Amino acid sequence: MSPDGPGASPDRADPPPPPIRPVARAVLGMASAISRLSRRTGFGSGSVIGGQFAVLVHRRLLSQLTAGRNVALVSGTNGKTTTNHYLARALGTRGPVATNADGANMDAGMVVALGAAPDATNATLECDELWLPEVLRQVGEAVVVLLNLSRDQLDRTQEVRAIASLWRDALATCPTRAVVANADDPLVVWAAGGALEGPGARSITWVGTGSWWTLDATGCPACGGRIRFGPPQGWSCPSCGFARPSCDLWLDGDTLCTASDETIALPLALPGRANQANAAMATAAAARFGIGTQSAVTALAGVDDIAGRYRTETVDGQQVRLLLAKNPAGWQEALEMVDSSDAPAVVSINARIADGRDPSWLWDVPFERLAGRFVVASGERRHDLAVRLGYAGVDHACASSLSEAVAVVQRHSGRHRDTVIDVIGNYTAVQDHIGEVDR
Amino acid sequence: MSGATRDTAVRIVLLYPELLGTYGDGGNAIILAQRLRWRGIDAEVISVGADDAVPTSGDVYVLGGGEDGPQVEACRQLAAQGVLTRAVAGGSVVFAVCAGMQLIGTEFPGPDGAPVAGLGLVDCATVRTGEKRAVGELLTTTDTGFDIGELTGFENHAGRTRLGPDARPLGVVEAGVGNGSVGVNADGIRTEGVVAGDGAKVVGTYLHGPALARNPRLADLLLGWVVGELPPLGVEHRQVDEEAGLLRDERLAAVRAGNLDGVLHRTWKDRLLGRN
Numbered sequence: 001m002s003p004d005g006p007g008a009s010p011d012r013a014d015p016p017p018p019p020i021r022p023v024a025r026a027v028l029g030m031a032s033a034i035s036r037l038s039r040r041t042g043f044g045s046g047s048v049i050g051g052q053f054a055v056l057v058h059r060r061l062l063s064q065l066t067a068g069r070n071v072a073l074v075s076g077t078n079g080k081t082t083t084n085h086y087l088a089r090a091l092g093t094r095g096p097v098a099t100n101a102d103g104a105n106m107d108a109g110m111v112v113a114l115g116a117a118p119d120a121t122n123a124t125l126e127c128d129e130l131w132l133p134e135v136l137r138q139v140g141e142a143v144v145v146l147l148n149l150s151r152d153q154l155d156r157t158q159e160v161r162a163i164a165s166l167w168r169d170a171l172a173t174c175p176t177r178a179v180v181a182n183a184d185d186p187l188v189v190w191a192a193g194g195a196l197e198g199p200g201a202r203s204i205t206w207v208g209t210g211s212w213w214t215l216d217a218t219g220c221p222a223c224g225g226r227i228r229f230g231p232p233q234g235w236s237c238p239s240c241g242f243a244r245p246s247c248d249l250w251l252d253g254d255t256l257c258t259a260s261d262e263t264i265a266l267p268l269a270l271p272g273r274a275n276q277a278n279a280a281m282a283t284a285a286a287a288r289f290g291i292g293t294q295s296a297v298t299a300l301a302g303v304d305d306i307a308g309r310y311r312t313e314t315v316d317g318q319q320v321r322l323l324l325a326k327n328p329a330g331w332q333e334a335l336e337m338v339d340s341s342d343a344p345a346v347v348s349i350n351a352r353i354a355d356g357r358d359p360s361w362l363w364d365v366p367f368e369r370l371a372g373r374f375v376v377a378s379g380e381r382r383h384d385l386a387v388r389l390g391y392a393g394v395d396h397a398c399a400s401s402l403s404e405a406v407a408v409v410q411r412h413s414g415r416h417r418d419t420v421i422d423v424i425g426n427y428t429a430v431q432d433h434i435g436e437v438d439r
Numbered sequence: 440m441s442g443a444t445r446d447t448a449v450r451i452v453l454l455y456p457e458l459l460g461t462y463g464d465g466g467n468a469i470i471l472a473q474r475l476r477w478r479g480i481d482a483e484v485i486s487v488g489a490d491d492a493v494p495t496s497g498d499v500y501v502l503g504g505g506e507d508g509p510q511v512e513a514c515r516q517l518a519a520q521g522v523l524t525r526a527v528a529g530g531s532v533v534f535a536v537c538a539g540m541q542l543i544g545t546e547f548p549g550p551d552g553a554p555v556a557g558l559g560l561v562d563c564a565t566v567r568t569g570e571k572r573a574v575g576e577l578l579t580t581t582d583t584g585f586d587i588g589e590l591t592g593f594e595n596h597a598g599r600t601r602l603g604p605d606a607r608p609l610g611v612v613e614a615g616v617g618n619g620s621v622g623v624n625a626d627g628i629r630t631e632g633v634v635a636g637d638g639a640k641v642v643g644t645y646l647h648g649p650a651l652a653r654n655p656r657l658a659d660l661l662l663g664w665v666v667g668e669l670p671p672l673g674v675e676h677r678q679v680d681e682e683a684g685l686l687r688d689e690r691l692a693a694v695r696a697g698n699l700d701g702v703l704h705r706t707w708k709d710r711l712l713g714r715n
């Protein structure tokens with residue numbers, strides 16, 4: 001794969017970014033004062049509030065803070081925080097990096113991250129799916145990394161397709177430096193294709209991630225026909241010929257392969273196929289910054305904690321590992337990650353606005369995979385989970401908090417004190433558990 | 440026919456999950472099958488993909504919800520095969536939720552809003568009224584002669600459904616929208632869902648997705664139509680109904696406290712997409 005654009009030379013240091021302009025600096029100063037005040041008064045974690053103030057009073061702040069830097073924007077339904085961490089680690093081999101590692105993925109979080117790293121020439125920003133078009137318009141030439149699109153919140157209909165259209169239109173109208181896209185998600189491929197349509201068509205790096213979630217993509221985004229998924233690793237629409245593009249980089253088991261015949265082992269500290277896909281996407285994006293495949297892989301392989309998730313913690317003497325799964329595709333990935341164990345597990349869901357208010361999707365998740373293990377259902381919607389687990393034939397009990405869940409596990413089988421209990425939860429449920437652990 | 444004397448498994452046919460399965464609707468087939476197995480009655484779930492032949496010998500046909508385009512496609516394929524119509528005439532049970540319910544009626548709105556002919560398995564017609572999409576908790580009481588208590592679930596639909604003289608409602612709306620303004624009957628009662636009035640074993644509801652998870656007595660009503668009187672669940676399988684009871688208590692309490700969710704809480708995501 002040939003790197004392109006500024007910063008492409010692997011052996012020369014990147015030129016420093018231009019200094020932040022006085023007005024922007026003043027706004028950022030006020031923003032961080034607001035954040036400090038908000039933290040001190042206990043009103044939330046703070047950083048986003050300051051950022052919200054900053055983007056409100058200075059409309060061109062994001063545009064100014066990214067000017068003169070090499071920026072990557074990472075978006076998709078699942079894996080954007082992890083991929084962004086991976087890419088930041090790879091870019092770190094070239095010097096300081098600005099990144100919204102905390103997952104604050106709207107413009108407010110981005111300006112805070114950029115303002116905190118004024119000397120970083122390279123920036124990688126996780127971007128909410130729906131904000132991507134607006135951020136693209138403000139940032140201008142960026143490397144756009146498109147991971148996947150799947151159903152996230154069931155009380156919003158047609159959202160997945162609407163987002164794909166927004167992406168496609170934005171890529172057709174905004175200048176981008178390059179697009180790095182998942183070739184195994186038809187919706188992403190269709191959206192990325194916008195980059196080839198607009199004025200000044202841009203090149204696309206296609207990555208074969210081996211996605212296996214196809215439930216949301218059976219309708220062809222190009223013609224409405226039905227996409228056929230079939231071996232070997234392909235998909236196509238018989239009605240219009242829309243099909244998987246050939247890849248520049250792909251996963252073959254635990255190995256990363258490139259079109260230039262490199263094969264590189266992927267010894268990741270994070271578990272699961274989904275994280276291998278995230279690593280492949282980050283590696284392909286890093287190449288657009290002039291970072292070689294092996295250097296990128298070496299740098300990112302050691303990442304083992306994503307904003308508290310995957311972290312192993314001790315709760316009342318019990319080791320637990322927190323895994324996030326926001327939607328059916330994410331749950332399928334998470335259940336695969338924990339498949340090798342027969343230890344008890346905790347599953348936890350809420351149905352707040354950020355999660356979607358309708359947990360019907362539980363019935364699209366193959367909880368049958370947990371059969372044979374003792375499982376504790378937790379979170380505000382634990383009764384929905386309990387019923388689901390019951391019909392899946394999974395031995396289970398309920399608990400209202402993480403520490404109560406741990407107590408239930410220990411009452412059930414004390415011998416598991418020495419093993420790590422996997423805790424899988426959706427968005428706000430995991431946030432609650434991280435809060436419980438940190439308290 | 441009694442469960443104990445059946446010599447073949449009860450066949451539960453899940454129709455077109457990739458067209459009609461956007462809300463976990465496949466759960467209804469799992470629930471029906473498990474509640475039979477837990478009583479010692481063999482059951483198999485047959486999942487029918489789009490373009491596949493629909494089995495003629497199903498005991499229960501289950502249809503789920505879906506978007507407008509796939510709904511029309513599912514209806515077209517079912518109409519072309521004619522299997523479902525013959526199966527209903529032969530005494531098979533149909534349980535259809537949301538888009539599935541709309542397409543077994545006489546007509547429903549297509550993607551452009553123009554009416555599309557339904558399968559006509561039951562006497563109801565779905566129309567667009569210009570009212571906003573119904574999204575949120577739905578709670579009904581049943582006064583339809585079935586002793587199955589309140590029905591609780593989540594609804595998410597744009598259409599409103601008018602019942603014809605040959606149909607009766609499944610429930611009476613206590614909270615939520617259900618069949619909506621056009622579904623208010625001559626007595627001023629707000630109706631929900633549809634039950635065939637001509638003795639056919641056809642039930643439709645706007646309780647979408649895994650409606651039977653919260654309503655095990657509705658599941659047992661449908662199964663009773665297939666196998667006759669159902670023995671009670673064994674002790675080792677009662678946990679699931681106890682937990683369904685806790686789930687029902689929680690949802691009923693939330694709804695009766697005025698918490699109907701959904702459209703009341705709009706996020707910036709909705710605003711960006713211009714959702715109402």
Ligand SMILES: [Zn+2]
Pocket residue numbers: 220221222223224225226237238239240241242
């Ligand atoms: Zn097509």
